[in-house]
Amino acid sequence: xxETNSQRIRLGLVGIGKIARDQHLPALAADTRFExxxxxxxxxxxxxxxxxxxxxxxxxxxxxxxxxxxxxPDGRYEQAVTAIDAGLHVMLEKPPATTLTxxxxxxxxxxxxxxxxxxxxxxxxxxxxxxxxxxxxxKQIQAVRITWxxxxxxxxxxxxxxxxxxxxxxxDPGINALSIATKILPDPLLLLSGxxxxxxxxxxxxAAELKxxxxxxxxxxxFDFLQTGPQTWDIEIxxxxxxxxxxxxxxxxxxxGDDEQKAPDREYPRLYARFAELVxxxxxxxxxxxxxxxxxxxxxxxxxxxxRFEF
Amino acid sequence: xxETNSQRIRLGLVGIGKIARDQHLPALAADTRFExxxxxxxxxxxxxxxxxxxxxxxxxxxxxxxxxxxxxPDGRYEQAVTAIDAGLHVMLEKPPATTLTxxxxxxxxxxxxxxxxxxxxxxxxxxxxxxxxxxxxxKQIQAVRITWxxxxxxxxxxxxxxxxxxxxxxxDPGINALSIATKILPDPLLLLSGxxxxxxxxxxxxAAELKxxxxxxxxxxxFDFLQTGPQTWDIEIxxxxxxxxxxxxxxxxxxxGDDEQKAPDREYPRLYARFAELVxxxxxxxxxxxxxxxxxxxxxxxxxxxxRFEF
Numbered sequence: 001x002x003e004t005n006s007q008r009i010r011l012g013l014v015g016i017g018k019i020a021r022d023q024h025l026p027a028l029a030a031d032t033r034f035e036x037x038x039x040x041x042x043x044x045x046x047x048x049x050x051x052x053x054x055x056x057x058x059x060x061x062x063x064x065x066x067x068x069x070x071x072x073p074d075g076r077y078e079q080a081v082t083a084i085d086a087g088l089h090v091m092l093e094k095p096p097a098t099t100l101t102x103x104x105x106x107x108x109x110x111x112x113x114x115x116x117x118x119x120x121x122x123x124x125x126x127x128x129x130x131x132x133x134x135x136x137x138x139k140q141i142q143a144v145r146i147t148w149x150x151x152x153x154x155x156x157x158x159x160x161x162x163x164x165x166x167x168x169x170x171x172d173p174g175i176n177a178l179s180i181a182t183k184i185l186p187d188p189l190l191l192l193s194g195x196x197x198x199x200x201x202x203x204x205x206x207a208a209e210l211k212x213x214x215x216x217x218x219x220x221x222x223f224d225f226l227q228t229g230p231q232t233w234d235i236e237i238x239x240x241x242x243x244x245x246x247x248x249x250x251x252x253x254x255x256x257g258d259d260e261q262k263a264p265d266r267e268y269p270r271l272y273a274r275f276a277e278l279v280x281x282x283x284x285x286x287x288x289x290x291x292x293x294x295x296x297x298x299x300x301x302x303x304x305x306x307x308r309f310e311f
Numbered sequence: 312x313x314e315t316n317s318q319r320i321r322l323g324l325v326g327i328g329k330i331a332r333d334q335h336l337p338a339l340a341a342d343t344r345f346e347x348x349x350x351x352x353x354x355x356x357x358x359x360x361x362x363x364x365x366x367x368x369x370x371x372x373x374x375x376x377x378x379x380x381x382x383x384p385d386g387r388y389e390q391a392v393t394a395i396d397a398g399l400h401v402m403l404e405k406p407p408a409t410t411l412t413x414x415x416x417x418x419x420x421x422x423x424x425x426x427x428x429x430x431x432x433x434x435x436x437x438x439x440x441x442x443x444x445x446x447x448x449x450k451q452i453q454a455v456r457i458t459w460x461x462x463x464x465x466x467x468x469x470x471x472x473x474x475x476x477x478x479x480x481x482x483d484p485g486i487n488a489l490s491i492a493t494k495i496l497p498d499p500l501l502l503l504s505g506x507x508x509x510x511x512x513x514x515x516x517x518a519a520e521l522k523x524x525x526x527x528x529x530x531x532x533x534f535d536f537l538q539t540g541p542q543t544w545d546i547e548i549x550x551x552x553x554x555x556x557x558x559x560x561x562x563x564x565x566x567x568g569d570d571e572q573k574a575p576d577r578e579y580p581r582l583y584a585r586f587a588e589l590v591x592x593x594x595x596x597x598x599x600x601x602x603x604x605x606x607x608x609x610x611x612x613x614x615x616x617x618x619r620f621e622f
Contacts, residue, residue, distance in 0.1 A: 077501070099607035100411070101600070105499040166611040188416040190388070203613055289412070295606035296410035300477040302514055303614070 009279055010037040012064045012088075014055055014079055015071035016044035019093065023122075024070055027268035033276040038062040055079045059086045066116075066279060069093060074166070077102040080117075084109050089116040091275045095175055095291050096120075098166060107286045117284045118275050121179035125270040126250030127263035132237075133184040135255055139239040141185065144219040147234045148177045149227035152206070158311050162204065169196075169204030171294045173233075174223040179290040180235060180250050187215035189293055194221075194301035199309035206309060210297055320590055321348040323375045323399075325366055325390055326382035327355035330404065334433075335381055338579035344587040349373040366390045370397045377427075377590060380404060385477070388413040391428075395420050400427040402586045406486055406602050407431075409477060418597045428595040429586050432490035436581040437561030438574035443548075444495040446566055450550040452496065455530040458545045459488045460538035463517070469622050473515065480507075480515030481536040482605045484544075488532070489601040491546060491561050498526035500604055505532075505612035510620035517620060521608055 011034050013024060025046075028036050038050045040058040045051035052058035055067065059082065066089035069076050077097050083090050090110065096119035097103045103119065110117035123129070150173055152162070161167045168175070181189060189212050196205035210221040217238075233249040242256025253261045278285055322345050324335060336357075339347050349361045351369040356362035363369035366378065370393065377400035380387050388408050394401050401421065407430040408414045414430065421428035434440070461484055463473070472478045479486070492500060500523050507516035517537060523530040528549075544560040553567025564572045589596055 099502050099611060100603045101499055101501055101607050104600070104603065105501065108499075165613040168610075188412055188419075190412055190416065191410050198614075289415070292411045292415065292606075295603075295610055296412050298609040299479070299606055300410060302476040303509075305616070 007065075008035040009033055009089075009276060010035050010063060010065045012038045012040060012055075012058050012062065012067040014040045014058070014067055014069045016041040016046065017070065020070045023268040024068060027272045030269060031272050031276070034272060037064055055082045059083065059088070064088055066091065066275070068275075072161075073098050077106065080106050081109065084113050084115055084117070087113060087115060089118075089275075089279050091118045091120060091271075094119070094121050094179065095168070095294075096286075096288075100288060100291060100295055103286065103288050103291070107284065110284055114282075116275075116278050116282065117286055118278050119286050119288070120271045120275075121176070121183075121287070121290060122267045122271060123176035123179050123250050124183045125267040126180070127266065128246050128253030128261065129180055129183060129250045131253055131261070132244055132246055132250075135244060136184055136186070136237065136239065139241050141215060141217040141237060141239055143217055143238040144181065144185065144214065145234075145236045146177045146181060146219065146221040147232050147236075148174050148222070149224040149232040151228050151231065152225040153311060154231075160311070163199070163202040163206070163309070165203030167204045168294065169198070169202075170206055170208055170223040170225040171204070171297070173225075174208070174221075175290045175294055176249060177221070177223075177233065177235065178293050180246065181214075181219070182287070182289040182293070184237075185214045185217075187217075188289075189214050189219060191293065191296040191300055194297055195304060196297070196301050197304050197306045199306050201308060205303075206306070208297065208301065210301070212293075318376075319346040320344055320400075320587060321346050321374060321376045323349045323351060323366075323369050323373065323378040325351045325369070325378055325380045327352040327357065328381065331381045334579040335379060338583045341580060342583050342587070345583060348375055366393045370394065370399070375399055377402065377586070379586075383472075384409050388417065391417050392420065395424050395426055395428070398424060398426060400429075400586075400590050402429045402431060402582075405430070405432050405490065406479070406605075407597075407599075411599060411602060411606055414597065414599050414602070418595065421595055425593075427586075427589050427593060428597055429589050430597050430599070431582045431586075432487070432494075432598070432601060433578045433582060434487035434490050434561050435494045436578040437491070438577065439557050439564030439572065440491055440494060440561045442564055442572070443555055443557055443561075446555060447495055447497070447548065447550065450552050452526060452528040452548060452550055454528055454549040455492070455496065455525065456545075456547045457488045457492060457530065457532040458543050458547075459485050459533070460535040460543040462539050462542065463536040464622060471622070474510070474513040474517070474620070476514030478515045479605065480509070480513075481517055481519055481534040482515070482608070484536075485519070485532075485534040486601045486605055487560060488534075488544065488546065489604050491557065492525075492530070493598070493600040493604070495548075496525045496528075496530075498528075499600075500525050500530060502604065502607040502611055505608055506615060507608070507612045508615050508617045510617050512619055516614075517617070519608065519612065521612070523604075
């Protein structure tokens with residue numbers, strides 16, 4: 001059972017892939033509120049940290065307060081159930097699960113068990129996002145343009161699963177944009193129409209456009225997975241006080257008449273700081289809105305078949 | 312503003328189509344807790360009831376406590392917003408809206424305004440559903456088979472919209488099965504895999520199969536929109552005490568070793584009775600689980616293109 005009080009949070013890290021090594025481990029090493037107590041991974045292990053082959057073995061072998069899951073979304077539901085049922089707090093990489101029903105079920109289960117569930121959306125912690133939200137307060141939002149164009153071959157080389165049914169396709173990066181938009185816009189993002197392009201023989205789209213609205217503002221979304229050359233992860237918001245621009249996935253903020261503001265990447269340190277706060281307060285943070293918009297798009301958007309695509 | 316107390320609930324009915332005439336009007340006429348005070352419809356009107364062209368005009372022209380929306384789902388969101396903002400309680404036909412984000416937004420808005428929102432799922436009120444749920448209590452559920460086979464040409468003649476993107480296709484009737492299953496099964500319905508068949512040139516499926524699980528029970532779902540001859544709306548549930556069968560959309564219940572139990576259709580009288588209770592208690596009932604499973608399927612199921620279909 002979780003007994004945190006003034007103690008450090010004994011954390012078990014599940015999944016030791018690229019995102020764990022690049023982001024989770026440095027963030028944990030720098031945060032004195034956490035003790036990296038154990039890891040679970042089928043094929044990897046860290047020096048000086050007890051390693052187990054899976055979540056159940058890790059929980060059985062080691063006293064923990066919480067787990068952080070950075071395995072791929074497929075399978076994460078079962079791992080989270082195992083942890084919750086053992087009375088541990090759970091932090092989930094994005095997207096929190098493969099279906100909306102899984103997230104709702106995890107939230108119910110965590111509530112019943114009295115543990116904290118935290119569905120993280122790392123892009124929301126990019127340096128420009130909080131200041132952008134603060135600046136928008138009280139402004140009249142007139143139009144929003146979200147443009148997420150990146151090269152699948154550069155960022156997801158050989159990841160066939162991302163274009164399979166259930167892999168989300170271009171919505172895998174696109175959900176980062178939606179996580180920022182749902183955080184900074186005061187009104188819900190309602191889908192009006194859209195299309196997606198799925199290559200022949202694949203199950204998920206390489207491109208999509210969504211027409212949405214938020215309050216009275218038109219929201220135009222362009223997702224493109226075939227962008228070579230300069231990559232674009234931009235959100236522009238026209239207001240009665242001029243246009244705000246969030247560039248590079250939220251890390252650059254440009255307010256009307258100002259220079260660009262840049263700050264070092266602190267997404268994962270901020271996520272773990274928030275998790276520590278949630279654990280201390282005994283509060284969950286389960287926000288399904290970004291995935292809900294993806295689901296809305298898959299239900300409602302027109303689907304076109306395009307030419308075959310090979311990595 | 313809604314002032315109900317011991318008074319009858321002054322209800323405005325929005326949309327005077329087939330479902331309104333067949334179901335809503337008789338149910339309202341038989342329920343003394345309601346007074347059908349006004350209607351809103353672009354093209355129809357009732358004798359002896361004040362008629363208005365739309366919700367806003369109806370609300371402006373008449374003192375009401377609540378509205379019941381039985382217009383098609385597309386457009387219902389705006390009508391519900393108008394009613395909620397005017398301080399009226401709202402009852403929604405199924406599916407409650409076209410997207411999950413719309414339902415979540417309506418629920419938030421109703422909560423902020425202090426009015427009741429009721430997302431109805433009429434099949435849940437079929438005669439056999441409550442007794443089935445009661446019988447399943449404490450039984451071990453081993454397997455579930457959901458078979459919904461009907462003839463689109465017979466039940467939806469010429470309704471091209473149902474096969475357009477956003478029309479849900481065979482999930483339009485199928486969601487009735489999912490509304491029953493989510494009511495009577497104790498554990499959430501988790502999608503494992505699935506496929507859907509979409510005719511060339513159309514946006515929504517004519518057939519689908521879903522492999523799900525609920526607790527440890529396998530749940531197999533077959534939806535078919537091309538069933539001529541006998542029509543099937545069956546749910547079979549294998550338990551440690553034998554197999555329960557719900558037939559004809561929930562109206563026939565067969566328990567192991569028993570004769571079939573049939574009762575007259577009281578779906579809509581029960582829905583309005585429930586709405587009256589919710590209004591009296593000041594409580595909302597917003598259940599998105601059936602539509603959430605549809606969304607899960609559209610995100611995750613493999614999509615196959617089949618031969619052209621004409622009505």
